[in-house]
Amino acid sequence: MSTETDSVKxxxxxxxxxxxxxxxxxxxxxxxxxxPSQALLALTKICPAGCYALNDKGQVxxxxxxxxxxxxxxxxxxxxxxxxxxxxRGGFGVLFKFG
Amino acid sequence: MVEQxxxxxxxxxxxxxxxxxxxxxxxxxxxxxxxxxxxAGSKNVQGAILYSDALEKLIxxxxxxxxxxxxxxxxxxxxxxxASYTGMHYRSEEFNEEKPNRYTIIRAQFDKWFSQKVxxxxxxxxxxxxxxxxxxxxxxxxxxVQTDREDGAVMADVVILAEGVNGLVGQRSGLRDELKPDTxxxxxxxxxxxxxxxxxxxxxxxxxxxxxxxxxxxxTLGMTGTAFLYTNEESISVGIGCLVSDxxxxxEAPYELLERFKSHPAIAPLLAGSExxxxxxxxxxxxxxxxxxxxxxDGWLMVGDAGHFVNAVHREGSNxxxxxxxxxxETVVRLHRMRKEMTKANLAEYQERLEKTFVLKDMRKYRKxxxxxxxxxxxxxxxxxxxxxxxxxxxxxxxxxxxxxxxKAIVSSFRQARTLxxxxxxxxxxxxxxx
Numbered sequence: 001m002s003t004e005t006d007s008v009k010x011x012x013x014x015x016x017x018x019x020x021x022x023x024x025x026x027x028x029x030x031x032x033x034x035x036p037s038q039a040l041l042a043l044t045k046i047c048p049a050g051c052y053a054l055n056d057k058g059q060v061x062x063x064x065x066x067x068x069x070x071x072x073x074x075x076x077x078x079x080x081x082x083x084x085x086x087x088x089r090g091g092f093g094v095l096f097k098f099g
Numbered sequence: 100m101v102e103q104x105x106x107x108x109x110x111x112x113x114x115x116x117x118x119x120x121x122x123x124x125x126x127x128x129x130x131x132x133x134x135x136x137x138x139a140g141s142k143n144v145q146g147a148i149l150y151s152d153a154l155e156k157l158i159x160x161x162x163x164x165x166x167x168x169x170x171x172x173x174x175x176x177x178x179x180x181x182a183s184y185t186g187m188h189y190r191s192e193e194f195n196e197e198k199p200n201r202y203t204i205i206r207a208q209f210d211k212w213f214s215q216k217v218x219x220x221x222x223x224x225x226x227x228x229x230x231x232x233x234x235x236x237x238x239x240x241x242x243x244v245q246t247d248r249e250d251g252a253v254m255a256d257v258v259i260l261a262e263g264v265n266g267l268v269g270q271r272s273g274l275r276d277e278l279k280p281d282t283x284x285x286x287x288x289x290x291x292x293x294x295x296x297x298x299x300x301x302x303x304x305x306x307x308x309x310x311x312x313x314x315x316x317x318x319t320l321g322m323t324g325t326a327f328l329y330t331n332e333e334s335i336s337v338g339i340g341c342l343v344s345d346x347x348x349x350x351e352a353p354y355e356l357l358e359r360f361k362s363h364p365a366i367a368p369l370l371a372g373s374e375x376x377x378x379x380x381x382x383x384x385x386x387x388x389x390x391x392x393x394x395x396x397d398g399w400l401m402v403g404d405a406g407h408f409v410n411a412v413h414r415e416g417s418n419x420x421x422x423x424x425x426x427x428x429e430t431v432v433r434l435h436r437m438r439k440e441m442t443k444a445n446l447a448e449y450q451e452r453l454e455k456t457f458v459l460k461d462m463r464k465y466r467k468x469x470x471x472x473x474x475x476x477x478x479x480x481x482x483x484x485x486x487x488x489x490x491x492x493x494x495x496x497x498x499x500x501x502x503x504x505x506x507k508a509i510v511s512s513f514r515q516a517r518t519l520x521x522x523x524x525x526x527x528x529x530x531x532x533x534x
Contacts, residue, residue: 008358013289013378020137022447035213046343046349048287048380068380071265073280074164075345075382078277087267088136089247095141096289098334098377099206 010050014066021065022092028064028073029084034058037080043073068094105255108244110230110268112139113230114417116261117213118424124220128431132222133227134179140210143263144381145417146329146336148311149204152345153418155272157425158216162198166208168331169309170199170384173302177365178484179247179316184365185487191384195308202307202331203336205290230391233258233272235401240442241398244268246488257398257431257441261424264382268342274399275392280347281408282386284324284339287353289361291373295333301369302330313414316484318360322349326360327414328369335370337361340383353380381503385411389467394453395446401429408458411472412465419458426452459462467532478517478525486513 022045028051031041040060043052047064052073062083064071087093109120112134120132136142148171154161173190195198218224233241234252234313260269264283269275293301302310312328319326324341339353339360346353361370384390384407391407394400402408403420410419430449431441439445453459472479490509500508513522 008352008355010352010354013354013375016375016377017379039347042347042350044283045352046283046346048353050352050354068144069265070285070380070382072343072346072380074265075278075280075283075343085267087229090135090229091137092132093142095137096144096207096377096379098208098336099140099143099145099147099210099379 010048010068014049017066017068018094018095019065019096020095022088025089026062026064027086027088028062028067030060031063031082031084033059033082037077037082039080040078040082042076046076049071049074105129105253105433107131107257107259107260108133108255109261109302109402110224111261111263111405112136112141112217112224112226113403114213114425115260115405115420116259117210118182118421119259119261119402119428120217120224120442121213122155123431124217124222126428127221128432128435130222131255132213132217132225132232133222133228133244134224137227138207138211139214139224139226140207143206143210144286144379145206146161146288146327146338147204147206147209148329148419149202149209150415150418151198151200151202153421156456157421158278164212166205166212168203168205169304170194170217170456171203171311172304173203175308175310175312177314177316178367178487179314179318179363180485181317181490182364183488183492184316185484185491190468193488196203201322203311205331205334205512210436211353214490225484230262230268233268233332233400239397241396250514257400257429257446259424259427260401260405261403262397262405264384266405269401269405274396274401275405278382278384279386279390280344281342282384282390282469283339283343283384284383285343285346285353285379285380286383287378287471288336288338289357289375289379290377291335291337291370292333292376293335293373293445297372298335300329300334307332314360314366318363318483319356320349320351321477321481322346322351323472323480328366334376337366337370339352341380342385354388356376361418364384383411383416384409385469387411387454387469388462389469389502391462395443395449397443400430400449402427402475410461410465411422412468413461415461415497418463422456422458423453426456428434442450465514465533471528471532475528476524478521480491486516
């Protein structure tokens with residue numbers, strides 16, 4: 001990739017969107033781990049909302065506030081069981097105006 | 100919660116769920132439809148193209164008040180390399196017909212309109228309600244659903260699962276397997292707003308005419324995928340999608356891929372000066388016929404994306420969704436009228452009816468295509484677009500070289516890159532998968 005596209009901030013894209021965050025009730029959770037699986041590591045790159053990041057201990061953390069509920073992470077981690085994935089409660093989560 | 104027993108429950112208010120609920124309600128059945136979004140369409144993402152035929156079979160006069168953007172008069176298929184595109188365009192004045200065949204739509208708006216039609220037909224529609232699981236009786240027959248509302252159990256003779264590609268209910272109830280990373284594409288999309296006169300002059304359009312661009316090539320970095328650009332009334336939908344397994348393997352960020360597509364010299368001028376108003380991501384079931392799960396069982400039916408009904412070759416999905424929703428509902432209506440039970444044996448009629456429609460015929464025709472595309476991604480999405488572009492450039496550049504030498508250079512560039520045997524093999528494999 002060129003440096004130009006590397007500088008894309010996904011956070012800026014998420015600002016366009018409307019969310020109703022269910023405070024304190026994240027719909028995606030990561031199972032506690034010491035060393036992340038390859039599947040979890042892949043999510044730090046391929047999640048379209050950039051919800052996954054490495055912390056300073058080398059573990060993968062999730063912040064699902066900007067989640068677009070696509071389900072990619074659940075499918076990628078289906079075999080490793082790294083993730084607990086549920087729909088947000090009715091009415092919460094992303095609300096597409098155009099879709 | 101609604102203290103009532105229903106003839107049918109429909110889970111989801113996208114095109115398949117709305118088609119099902121509308122058909123059931125119009126035929127006088129007592130229908131409950133459940134949607135987890137604040138309004139129909141708030142969780143839904145599509146390119147989006149609407150094919151008239153499938154909707155016309157449900158609502159013949161939909162053009163009178165449906166929120167349609169532009170009718171498509173021109174289709175472009177582009178093979179991109181980094182600096183060029185080789186394209187096929189088809190444009191016809193005959194698409195400016197009284198009842199146009201295809202439209203661009205904005206899904207959130209379209210789904211809201213469709214949902215209103217469902218309510219007008221007499222269905223009870225509950226939004227902001229997430230179905231958590233199916234309720235079964237002791238013999239395993241589905242007899243209702245558990246929702247996330249207080250006292251959230253609700254019963255019905257039959258449950259139609261129209262919950263989309265990310266269908267947790269069906270999967271957690273063991274009605275279908277979890278999606279596999281090589282049978283679903285992850286697509287990201289942005290909505291770019293521009294004044295309508297700017298769109299019309301950029302795409303050579305008048306009035307409500309629209310253009311659709313489908314693109315493949317180096318922009319997906321060797322991954323199995325395509326990009327698109329659709330003109331709406333005052334906006335442009337632009338997106339790109341690749342198989343989840345390819346994203347995982349290559350560790351590419353989807354939004355970076357989208358930026359790359361948007362900055363391609365063929366695309367950037369079309370979007371220049373636009374204001375972005377939304378960024379969306381969604382999975383698309385791309386596994387084809389072989390990925391279709393069981394579609395019926397005791398007390399349940401599966402329709403739309405939940406049933407993997409997407410024709411990836413022709414980029415069709417919403418029409419398959421509406422058709423499966425309608426056919427599932429028609430099956431239920433007939434059984435209901437005959438006072439027959441919603442057993443697995445009786446509901447098998449849904450599949451029999453589907454076999455007679457274009458849906459299963461088309462899905463079966465292309466059953467070998469997903470494996471072909473996936474197994475030949477480097478050549479199909481990388482090598483051939485580059486070779487084609489190079490050949491075109493050699494052909495069109497006038498530089499003192501004689502034409503015979505140009506032909507020779509083109510042929511040898513192909514043979515060096517892919518050998519004659521390789522090319523014949525690719526053509527043969529494609530022909531076999533296409534048949």
